[in-house]
Amino acid sequence: MVKIQITVLKMYVFKEYQHYCNETIEKCPAFREGQVFVTTYEKPDGFCDWAWRDLYPYVASLMTGGNFSEGIFDGWMKDKDTMIAGCTDGIRPVVFELRRLKENDSAGVQV
Numbered sequence: 001m002v003k004i005q006i007t008v009l010k011m012y013v014f015k016e017y018q019h020y021c022n023e024t025i026e027k028c029p030a031f032r033e034g035q036v037f038v039t040t041y042e043k044p045d046g047f048c049d050w051a052w053r054d055l056y057p058y059v060a061s062l063m064t065g066g067n068f069s070e071g072i073f074d075g076w077m078k079d080k081d082t083m084i085a086g087c088t089d090g091i092r093p094v095v096f097e098l099r100r101l102k103e104n105d106s107a108g109v110q111v
Helices: 015-020 048-064
Strands: 001-012 037-038 081-088 096-103
Touching: 001 048, 048 081, 048 096
Parallel strands: none
Antiparallel strands: 001 037, 001 096, 081 096
């Protein structure tokens, strides 16, 4: 079965938008940079529901053989097994690498 590895690449916080929030804003508390999840079609344990909703279309595409380097995405990603995507939080977004694992890949989960 195909698996997708999701790695937290970068976490941002836009302090200039603090005036929109009731509380002091910091980076997203749901993740940490370098954190790795491996999944199939299910949301990994401990994964933010909102981020999962944002990433799921990419996960589903990679799971079913799709890629982001051919067709309408011609030249977008160098590696057909990879996509870079982010959650849609406009104040403290998180950027992820999604990678389709090969059968012999032995990725570990670091939560």
